[in-house]
Amino acid sequence: MARVDPEDDDIRRFVVHHYRYDPARHERRHVLVAAFDTATEARACLDLVRAEIERRRETDPGFDRREYVSSRTLEPGDRRREANSRLLRRTIRHGVTPGDWAGDLELPSSTSRLRFGREPGRRTTAMLRWRLRRWREDR
Known part of the structure; x- marks a missing residue:
């Protein structure tokens, strides 16, 4: 083998x-x-x-x-894509809005990205965290 x-x-x-x-x-x-x-x-x-x-x-x-x-x-690249997904999740969890660099990340099919029409500010980030928390509670 x-x-x-x-x-x-x-x-x-x-x-x-x-x-x-x-x-x-x-x-x-x-x-x-x-x-x-x-x-x-x-x-x-x-x-x-x-x-x-x-x-x-x-x-x-x-x-x-x-x-x-x-x-x-x-598959080839699975570990890299999972690491990118963890990086994006940790960034959001810490209250940091992902910048332009996040658009270049290759992510697994189980991860999706949301973009807002305007530059997210403090209020938008708090709302996103609130929605993520509610989503996790529902699962």
Whole structure:
């Protein structure tokens, strides 16, 4: 199996995660198993981990039933787009109106930008924060 670096944002990669208890962090989380350059190899790894989980589920009475294995496909540039989205969110959260530089950011499809017809002032920024807060509460 040809493994690749899961952090390499220049290539398409298929990442396999195992949701389990992580004793190093004292919490349940998605722990990285491996990243591959083809879907076939990722599926083979996914099946191996799934078989191991099923084997442990049947034999170990103390097995955590919430464990599972999953995979996701990361396209080239995903990490950069997510970082841009976090930057934009933190900027707004801190009360700073994004300038012209924000229009040049490449964002993921799950993020959208609103532009006002006039230069946003203090009142407009407060209104935007209020609307974001209400939106989060409704979710």
